[in-house]
Amino acid sequence: MTLTTTKLPPHITNEKLIDMYKEMWLIRYFDEKVDQFFAKGAIHGTTHLAVGQEPSATGPIAALQPKDKITSTHRGHGHSIAKGTDVNRMMAELFGKVDGYCKGKGGSMHIADLEIGNLGANGIVAGGISIAVGAALTSKMKNSGYVVLCYFGDGASNEGAFHESVNLASVWGLPVVFFCENNQYGMSGSVKDMTNVENIADRAAAYGIPGKVVDGTDVIEMLNVTYEAVENARKGNGPSIIEAKTYRWKGHSKSDAKLYRTREEENEWKSRDGIKKFKELLIAEGLLTEEKAKELQQEAKKEIEDSVTFAQNSPEPTIDSLFEDVYA
Amino acid sequence: MYTRKGETEMRELTYLEAVREAMSQEMRQNEDVFVLGEDIGLYGGAFGVTRGMLDEFGPERIRNTPISEAAISGAAVGAALTGMRPILELQFSDFITIAMDNIVNQAAKTRYMFGGKGKVPMVLRTPAGSGTGAAAQHSQSLEAWTAHIPGLIVVQPSTAYDAKGLLKAAIDNDNPVIFYEHKLVYKTSSEVPEEQYSIPLGVADIKREGKDVTIVATSYMVHKVLEAAKELEKEGIDVEVVDPRTIVPLDKETIIKSVKKTGRLLIAHEAVKRGGIGGEIASMIAESEAFDYLDAPIKRLGGKEVPIPYNPNLEKAATPQVPDIIEAVKELVRY
Numbered sequence: 294m295t296l297t298t299t300k301l302p303p304h305i306t307n308e309k310l311i312d313m314y315k316e317m318w319l320i321r322y323f324d325e326k327v328d329q330f331f332a333k334g335a336i337h338g339t340t341h342l343a344v345g346q347e348p349s350a351t352g353p354i355a356a357l358q359p360k361d362k363i364t365s366t367h368r369g370h371g372h373s374i375a376k377g378t379d380v381n382r383m384m385a386e387l388f389g390k391v392d393g394y395c396k397g398k399g400g401s402m403h404i405a406d407l408e409i410g411n412l413g414a415n416g417i418v419a420g421g422i423s424i425a426v427g428a429a430l431t432s433k434m435k436n437s438g439y440v441v442l443c444y445f446g447d448g449a450s451n452e453g454a455f456h457e458s459v460n461l462a463s464v465w466g467l468p469v470v471f472f473c474e475n476n477q478y479g480m481s482g483s484v485k486d487m488t489n490v491e492n493i494a495d496r497a498a499a500y501g502i503p504g505k506v507v508d509g510t511d512v513i514e515m516l517n518v519t520y521e522a523v524e525n526a527r528k529g530n531g532p533s534i535i536e537a538k539t540y541r542w543k544g545h546s547k548s549d550a551k552l553y554r555t556r557e558e559e560n561e562w563k564s565r566d567g568i569k570k571f572k573e574l575l576i577a578e579g580l581l582t583e584e585k586a587k588e589l590q591q592e593a594k595k596e597i598e599d600s601v602t603f604a605q606n607s608p609e610p611t612i613d614s615l616f617e618d619v620y621a
Numbered sequence: 622m623y624t625r626k627g628e629t630e631m632r633e634l635t636y637l638e639a640v641r642e643a644m645s646q647e648m649r650q651n652e653d654v655f656v657l658g659e660d661i662g663l664y665g666g667a668f669g670v671t672r673g674m675l676d677e678f679g680p681e682r683i684r685n686t687p688i689s690e691a692a693i694s695g696a697a698v699g700a701a702l703t704g705m706r707p708i709l710e711l712q713f714s715d716f717i718t719i720a721m722d723n724i725v726n727q728a729a730k731t732r733y734m735f736g737g738k739g740k741v742p743m744v745l746r747t748p749a750g751s752g753t754g755a756a757a758q759h760s761q762s763l764e765a766w767t768a769h770i771p772g773l774i775v776v777q778p779s780t781a782y783d784a785k786g787l788l789k790a791a792i793d794n795d796n797p798v799i800f801y802e803h804k805l806v807y808k809t810s811s812e813v814p815e816e817q818y819s820i821p822l823g824v825a826d827i828k829r830e831g832k833d834v835t836i837v838a839t840s841y842m843v844h845k846v847l848e849a850a851k852e853l854e855k856e857g858i859d860v861e862v863v864d865p866r867t868i869v870p871l872d873k874e875t876i877i878k879s880v881k882k883t884g885r886l887l888i889a890h891e892a893v894k895r896g897g898i899g900g901e902i903a904s905m906i907a908e909s910e911a912f913d914y915l916d917a918p919i920k921r922l923g924g925k926e927v928p929i930p931y932n933p934n935l936e937k938a939a940t941p942q943v944p945d946i947i948e949a950v951k952e953l954v955r956y
Binding site for chain 1: 655681686687689690691692693694695696697698699700701702703704705707722723726727731732733734735736737738739740741742771772774795796
């Protein structure tokens with residue numbers, strides 16, 4: 294695919310393409326930094342890293358308008374960054390600090406930024422899907438014109454809540470796009486062992502809605518396919534499912550020895566790095582140079598370094614705050 | 622709290638009608654309020670609570686859903702989080718089991734785990750309780766489950782008057798509220814003002830004043846306790862009946878005050894005694910200044926530790942009945 298022969302959504306300018314490139318580095322460096330801190334024991338709890346899955350955060354979310362909303366998963370740092378959530382406050386949250394998005398009470402799995410339409414990560418597999426449907430119902434009932442992009446994984450597609458929610462969105466014709474990041478494993482369970490259809494998107498037929506498979510390493514394909522689905526939903530044509538075939542380079546969470554897959558398989562996926570592919574495309578199109586690419590990468594790295602400083606300098610929450618915000 | 626005034630139109634309304642009126646009046650005023658649930662449209666809901674509402678409000682706001690408790694409960698959470706005020710009807714409170722993730726892991730925790738951002742103003746209305754011969758999967762009283770979860774408000778109205786005022790308060794509240802109705806109370810009537818009124822959540826009601834024994838009773842058990850109180854009065858035992866109306870928040874003050882006055886406490890609920898809210902109320906009294914006023918050990922009556930059986934005699938035997946209450950009170954007085 295080349296950009297000159299591909300019709301991009303009208304709001305995607307050359308500057309936006311460059312921003313998307315940098316954003317993918319921001320996502321990668323964020324998760325790599327988090328990984329380092331967990332390895333050192335500097336952050337407690339657990340975390341789920343999406344290194345390798347940057348394109349499926351950046352591409353689909355770039356298709357959205359600012360008023361559109363997302364729901365995310367337990368592996369959601371990238372989605373938040375792509376929606377415009379501030380990395381300083383995200384990092385502060387992982388450090389459990391008061392300037393974190395959740396004032397240190399949520400951690401990795403509960404980062405949300407409602408003001409910009411980030412309805413939150415979710416610690417329950419498939420937990421965000423019915424919430425996305427509800428948010429889409431609000432859009433329809435209030436005629437707000439926004440669409441909800443609902444992220445979920447291959448594991449979530451085997452939860453009852455997934456089937457109930459997609460069916461509900463279909464019969465009500467709601468403006469929601471269900472975006473499956475099929476990263477091949479639900480924790481240790483291979484999608485091949487846990488699902489007897491070739492594509493999760495094939496399940497769309499069961500709900501009478503369109504389903505499409507995309508390459509999870511191709512940020513432009515995901516941008517275009519999502520844009521079409523989102524604008525269709527916005528016009529009142531109802532929901533659809535998009536499935537991105539992708540791969541998490543790291544383990545499920547910090548304690549994963551990855552016994553269930555081979556290093557060869559990992560290396561094969563790493564050789565198809567979506568960031569590298571996007572860089573090559575932008576250079577081939579004359580939109581980027583190697584030097585500029587390096588510069589952007591360094592800027593992203595520095596922003597993440599700065600976010601760590603911000604997080605470290607942020608105060609601990611007071612013990613009194615334990616009791617705050619249980620009830621509105 | 623509503624006070625009766627000369628100009629107020631009072632009429633007898635059933636509990637079921639009171640619930641419907643509370644919803645309808647709120648929906649006329651607030652576009653954000655809508656109802657979703659299974660068979661709530663033309664059918665009027667499993668118990669007829671929403672009957673006629675489709676005609677007035679249309680299918681957008683009286684939203685008939687597929688049989689999908691997991692999805693519709695989550696849809697209510699998502700709609701509430703984005704500016705609506707949904708009322709979710711579950712046909713039987715037993716079906717809360719299928720909606721539990723959304724109630725416990727999502728609705729109750731969203732605001733806290735998001736650091737105080739967002740709110741989930743939804744009401745989950747659902748009929749609970751035994752006595753209809755519906756057996757083990759349609760007769761439970763599961764309020765203690767939800768009462769255990771910080772972030773939820775738990776309401777159990779026992780009368781038509783309370784149901785209307787508490788439901789308005791529940792809809793107006795910015796938190797997820799679990800509103801347990803009782804099937805056997807649906808057809809009971811009491812005087813209910815035509816105008817809207819709100820009963821604050823967390824304020825108990827003394828359903829009968831007395832000086833000898835305090836009975837804290839919830840939901841349908843309030844009616845049985847009042848019946849027992851009449852019998853006991855004939856024998857010169859003066860019972861005070863406290864209906865907490867909401868078990869979260871719990872009006873501890875009113876219960877403590879009553880126990881200090883009578884020196885004897887019986888707690889009666891239909892839910893299984895083991896792990897029931899009665900244990901919580903008993904502990905609360907044991908930890909309070911009212912403990913020193915007790916002239917007898919606290920007594921609890923609750924459901925037997927069995928699933929609710931089908932046979933009518935067995936079904937009755939599974940939950941406290943009027944003679945059980947009378948006997949328990951007499952034991953307290955004799956102590």
